[in-house]
Amino acid sequence: MRVIPAIDLLNGKCVRLYQGNFNHTEQVADNPIKQLQRFIDDGAEIVHIVDLDGARDQNNRQYRLIEQLCEKSSIPIQIGGGIRTMDTVDQLINNGASRLVVGTAALEDLNFLKQAITKYPEAIVVGIDAKNRKVASHGWETVTAVDYIEFAQQMESLGAQTIVFTDISKDGTMSGPNLEQLEELNSAVNCKIIASGGISQYDDIKAISEIGISEAIVGKAIYQGKITLQGVRQL
Numbered sequence: 571m572r573v574i575p576a577i578d579l580l581n582g583k584c585v586r587l588y589q590g591n592f593n594h595t596e597q598v599a600d601n602p603i604k605q606l607q608r609f610i611d612d613g614a615e616i617v618h619i620v621d622l623d624g625a626r627d628q629n630n631r632q633y634r635l636i637e638q639l640c641e642k643s644s645i646p647i648q649i650g651g652g653i654r655t656m657d658t659v660d661q662l663i664n665n666g667a668s669r670l671v672v673g674t675a676a677l678e679d680l681n682f683l684k685q686a687i688t689k690y691p692e693a694i695v696v697g698i699d700a701k702n703r704k705v706a707s708h709g710w711e712t713v714t715a716v717d718y719i720e721f722a723q724q725m726e727s728l729g730a731q732t733i734v735f736t737d738i739s740k741d742g743t744m745s746g747p748n749l750e751q752l753e754e755l756n757s758a759v760n761c762k763i764i765a766s767g768g769i770s771q772y773d774d775i776k777a778i779s780e781i782g783i784s785e786a787i788v789g790k791a792i793y794q795g796k797i798t799l800q801g802v803r804q805l
Contacts, residue, residue, distance in 0.1 A: 571779045572616070573802045574648065574764070575609045576789035577602055579632055580622040586790050587622075598793040606639055612799040614645060616668070618787045621651035628652060633661060640666025650697055654679065659686050663693060671734055673697035674707040676725060677716065687729045695732040695764070696725045703751070706738055718751070719758050726759045733759070734787065736766040744770035744790060753781040770796055772805060
C-alpha cells in the first residue's frame with residue numbers, strides 16, 4: 571500500500587476542508603514548501619497537491635507556487651484543482667508535475683479530456699468526487715445526476731488509466747473511507763483506483779488494501795499524527 575500525503579493550497583497556505591466546504595477550512599501548515607520537504611523526509615513516494623484557488627477561479631491559479639514545489643521536490647508531484655484546458659495541462663506538466671487530476675472537465679468537456687489523455691496518457695488521472703453515488707463538480711459545489719460507476723466506465727472507455735475516487739461525505743471527517751463504494755468501483759473498471767476521503771487510522775489503510783486498492787491519499791490523519799508514512803510501511 572502506498573499512502574500519498576496531501577497538501578491543499580489556499581491563499582498560499584496548507585489547509586484541510588470539511589466535506590469539501592470552502593467555508594469550513596482549517597489551516598494545517600504555514601509553509602507548503604517546508605511541508606512538502608517534511609513528507610519527503612518521512613519517505614513519501616509521491617505527494618498530492620490541490621490548488622483550491624485554481625479550482626474556484628481559473629485566473630487565480632497558483633502556478634508559481636506549484637512550480638516552486640515541483641522544483642524543490644525529489645519525488646513525483648500529483649496536481650489537482652480546476653484543470654480544464656490544455657493550456658493549463660501543458661503549463662503544469664512543463665512546471666514539473668508528474669500526474670494531473672482532472673475532475674470537472676472530465677465530466678463537462680470530453681473533447682478536452684480526450685486531448686489530454688492522448689497527449690499525456692500516463693499523466694492524466696480522472697478525479698471522481700461523489701456524494702450519494704452522484705458525481706460532483708466545480709470544487710464539489712455542484713452535485714450532478716451522473717452515477718459514479720457509469721461515469722468511471724465511460725472514463726475507462728476514453729483511455730483513462732487511473733481514477734481517484736473521493737466520497738465527499740467522508741472527506742475531512744476522519745470517519746473512515748467508503749469501502750463499499752470503493753470495492754464496487756474497483757470491480758467495475760480495470761483502471762487503477764486511488765482511494766481518498768475519510769481515512770483516519772491504520773485499519774482503514776488495511777481495509778483499503780484488502781479490497782485490492784494499492785494507493786490512498788491521506789490528509790487530515792497525517793497532519794494530526796494518527797497515521798505516519800513510517801507506520802504504513804510497517805503494516
